Amino acid sequence: MSKPVKPGAGEAAEYVLGLLGQEDSRAFAQRLKSDEALRAKVEYWEGMFSDLPAEQAEPPPTGMFEKILDRIEGEGADLPGTVTKRAGTANWFEISPGIKGRLLHVDRAQNRQYLLIRMAPGASYHPHSHDADEQSLVLEGDLSFGDLNLKAGDFHVATPSSSHPTGRTVNGCLVHVAMSLDQH
Incomplete structure (x- = not known):
């Protein structure tokens, strides 16, 4: 069963990292063909992740994956020219x-x-x-x-x-x- 598709920057980051399920990844790739804004998000995340090593010798610490996903979801959460104040960080x-x-x-x-x-x-x-x-x-x-x-x-x-x-x-x-x- 594939994960639900999330709109926006989080989904683009997940696509670049290869975290989308097979079906979602195919659907995302199809959307990339006609969505210039989505292509720009993918290019942004490709640049952000380009310095990551291709292989890692030891597994990441427990909880690291969740922290990365939280950060991805936070990136791009504000629309350009806007400010968002989150209740959890008040x-x-x-x-x-x-x-x-x-x-x-x-x-x-x-x-x-x-x-x-x-x-x-x-x-x-x-x-x-x-x-x-x-x-x-x-x-x-x-x-x-x-x-x-x-x-x-x-x-x-x-x-x-x-x-x-x-x-x-x-x-x-x-x-x-x-x-x-x-x-x-």
Whole structure:
């Protein structure tokens, strides 16, 4: 039984390494005849693997094959001109006790930053004012600003010159926030 065919760079690397099953390899070779982008991926991987020795004296360490496949799948995962932040490699930083943030993207041209904010159950955030729009989308849980109660799926915009009372969560929350780089 052959492996399922994966699209993209991973499949091209597997083809070059000879890891595709016979049927998948034939189908891939057929696609190469008419797919210029796919040929470019194969050429890329041929160049990447050209320095590998043809034969190896001893077997590779346990788990090495899986690490190579993980790396292959990671290569080309981002589309040209894009950035992907993987959940498994997230760098969370402490904002205040019970509140962590993860910077997703900085757009200096628009003076904006995009973050995930995770608040533990019972956490609160200090009152603050806004000099520019701050957009919040509650992804999980609950978040309240005074009498305003937000839940998963609720979107909230704080406009310039507005202010938030203390932000609180009862059960914890995960919020996507888009805000000015100048806002703290």
